Amino acid sequence: xPQASIFFRTWRELLPxxxxxxxxxxxxxxxxxxxxPPVSRPTIFSRFSKIFMAFSQIIPEPAxxxxxxxxxxxxxxxxxxxxxxxALIWAGGSLVAKSEENGELTLWLAQPIARWQIILQKxxxxxxxxxxxxxxxxxxxxxxxxxxxxxxxxxxxxxxCLSCGLTALIHGSLAFLLGVMKGHTSLSRLIGxxxxxxxxxxxxxxxxxxxxxxxxxxxxxxxxxxxxxxPSVWTLLVLSSMSIVLYLASQIGFERRDLxx
Amino acid sequence: xxxxxxRTENLTxxxxxxxxxxxxxxxxxxxxxxxxxxxxxxxxxxxxxxxxNYVHPTSGRALVLGLDSRRYDYTIRxxxxxxxxxxxxxxxxxxxxxxxNLAKLRRGVDWDYVEELASKFDLDLSTPLDxxxxxxxxxxxxxxxxxxxxxxxILDEPSKTxxxxxxxxxxxxxxxxxxxxxxxxxxxxxxxxxxxxxxxVAVIHQGSLIAIxxxxxxxxxxxxxxxxxxxxxxxxxxxxxVANLQNLRIEDNILRCTVCGDPDALIKAASQYRIVDFVSxxxxxxxxxxxxxxxxxxxxx
Numbered sequence: 001x002p003q004a005s006i007f008f009r010t011w012r013e014l015l016p017x018x019x020x021x022x023x024x025x026x027x028x029x030x031x032x033x034x035x036x037p038p039v040s041r042p043t044i045f046s047r048f049s050k051i052f053m054a055f056s057q058i059i060p061e062p063a064x065x066x067x068x069x070x071x072x073x074x075x076x077x078x079x080x081x082x083x084x085x086x087a088l089i090w091a092g093g094s095l096v097a098k099s100e101e102n103g104e105l106t107l108w109l110a111q112p113i114a115r116w117q118i119i120l121q122k123x124x125x126x127x128x129x130x131x132x133x134x135x136x137x138x139x140x141x142x143x144x145x146x147x148x149x150x151x152x153x154x155x156x157x158x159x160x161c162l163s164c165g166l167t168a169l170i171h172g173s174l175a176f177l178l179g180v181m182k183g184h185t186s187l188s189r190l191i192g193x194x195x196x197x198x199x200x201x202x203x204x205x206x207x208x209x210x211x212x213x214x215x216x217x218x219x220x221x222x223x224x225x226x227x228x229x230x231p232s233v234w235t236l237l238v239l240s241s242m243s244i245v246l247y248l249a250s251q252i253g254f255e256r257r258d259l260x261x
Numbered sequence: 262x263x264x265x266x267x268r269t270e271n272l273t274x275x276x277x278x279x280x281x282x283x284x285x286x287x288x289x290x291x292x293x294x295x296x297x298x299x300x301x302x303x304x305x306x307x308x309x310x311x312x313x314n315y316v317h318p319t320s321g322r323a324l325v326l327g328l329d330s331r332r333y334d335y336t337i338r339x340x341x342x343x344x345x346x347x348x349x350x351x352x353x354x355x356x357x358x359x360x361x362n363l364a365k366l367r368r369g370v371d372w373d374y375v376e377e378l379a380s381k382f383d384l385d386l387s388t389p390l391d392x393x394x395x396x397x398x399x400x401x402x403x404x405x406x407x408x409x410x411x412x413x414x415i416l417d418e419p420s421k422t423x424x425x426x427x428x429x430x431x432x433x434x435x436x437x438x439x440x441x442x443x444x445x446x447x448x449x450x451x452x453x454x455x456x457x458x459x460x461x462v463a464v465i466h467q468g469s470l471i472a473i474x475x476x477x478x479x480x481x482x483x484x485x486x487x488x489x490x491x492x493x494x495x496x497x498x499x500x501x502x503v504a505n506l507q508n509l510r511i512e513d514n515i516l517r518c519t520v521c522g523d524p525d526a527l528i529k530a531a532s533q534y535r536i537v538d539f540v541s542x543x544x545x546x547x548x549x550x551x552x553x554x555x556x557x558x559x560x561x562x
Contacts, residue, residue: 101349102351
């Protein structure tokens with residue numbers, strides 16, 4: 001299929017992102033998991049509470065027999081979507097917008113290729129990046145699990161990582177949508193990061209009604225990793241459908257948009 | 262079935278409250294070189310963008326190759342070549358890589374022909390896009406527009422940044438396309454280019470079509486500011502009755518005037534004296550528009 005060349009071209013663009021963020025994530029994971037000295041459970045909670053009361057919302061008091069490393073792994077699963085989201089916002093915001101800024105889109109659209117094909121292939125690139133980063137996180141967690149022998153249930157770990165990846169994909173998709181609609185890389189990234197901060201606040205605000213807090217993808221992750229020891233596949237479906245909705249909005253938006261190219 | 266290569270029916274585009282293109286109706290026949298003349302910001306590029314479905318019309322419709330440009334843009338683009346104006350091309354890839362990528366999106370691009378075009382334009386395809394100047398970028402967009410020998414070639418201000426030699430190459434390509442029965446839709450703000458290349462020219466001003474001229478008519482309307490410097494002072498009465506002259510001023514040995522149309526009479530009259538310098542300057546488009554179409558001002562309202 002000749003049109004698939006845009007997908008491969010997109011991938012060539014995304015490869016440096018994957019390398020940079022992959023190396024960064026690996027270093028961060030090993031630093032947090034292995035270099036941080038083990039602390040007792042009460043110490044963690046007293047520190048968190050002193051620093052920021054809202055942390056108690058993220059990591060509530062676990063059962064007394066919960067291992068410290070288990071708590072750290074679970075906490076890591078809450079922080080991970082944040083890191084992955086930033087990575088995907090950075091990539092998603094630039095995918096179409098950068099092509100528009102550097103003139104590629106003008107020439108692509110002079111060739112026999114439909115607008116939807118461009119969006120599909122660009123979004124395909126974002127999906128593969130999200131998948132690659134999620135797999136990397138999964139592998140890192142497995143290594144951590146094996147090295148410290150904490151016996152974290154494999155299904156929780158995998159589903160936890162998947163939900164992290166999907167949460168990040170939602171934010172990446174939103175930045176992608178903004179890039180498609182505005183054609184401006186920096187603006188899309190900026191708004192994407194702004195929305196990410198907003199969803200974190202939604203998640204952290206204890207006084208917010210729980211229905212509103214559910215709007216934050218982080219709530220689902222926190223529930224998945226801590227409150228809900230038997231994570232449901234439905235949770236992943238909810239997260240996936242949010243990404244699909246954003247992708248469809250990108251398609252519709254791009255089809256209807258006047259391109260100033 | 263015979264169809265117009267381009268047909269617009271009351272094509273209108275408004276952006277906010279600004280009327281960019283106003284009820285534009287054009288018909289471009291197969292095989293002709295059709296000019297689209299207008300000053301900057303007169304709506305030429307927006308019209309082309311509507312033909313290619315980059316921009317959606319507020320009202321009216323555009324048919325390209327007999328197909329609605331909004332519904333069949335994919336099919337249309339299979340048979341057309343488009344070179345945009347002032348295309349920003351950035352990136353680390355070089356010209357050859359960019360053209361390879363674009364050629365992959367089409368079937369049957371002859372790479373030998375791409376290289377032939379590059380050599381005609383004297384463009385080094387191994388230069389990264391970031392290092393190309395405006396002329397180099399324009400050459401690259403022209404190569405991608407011509408590389409698949411399309412039925413319809415749409416060129417938006419193609420010679421704006423081209424040097425003299427490259428312009429000649431472009432004109433030759435347009436001539437060749439015409440000889441092969443292919444159609445060219447050429448937008449420009451350069452009158453001389455239109456006179457030279459086009460069979461018919463649509464004149465647009467502030468988004469509205471004000472005239473459709475034959476190339477020959479445009480040539481007759483050609484206007485030149487002429488300055489002749491003679492070896493010795495010349496008598497004013499020698500030029501008083503010369504045809505097609507306006508604003509004639511003679512100061513000592515310098516003659517200044519405006520020639521509208523054929524300059525033959527002036528040259529014959531001046532040849533009686535020894536000429537030491539000759540300057541001919543084309544007027545800007547605004548002066549031509551004001552004189553022939555009675556319109557003033559550039560920007561679309």
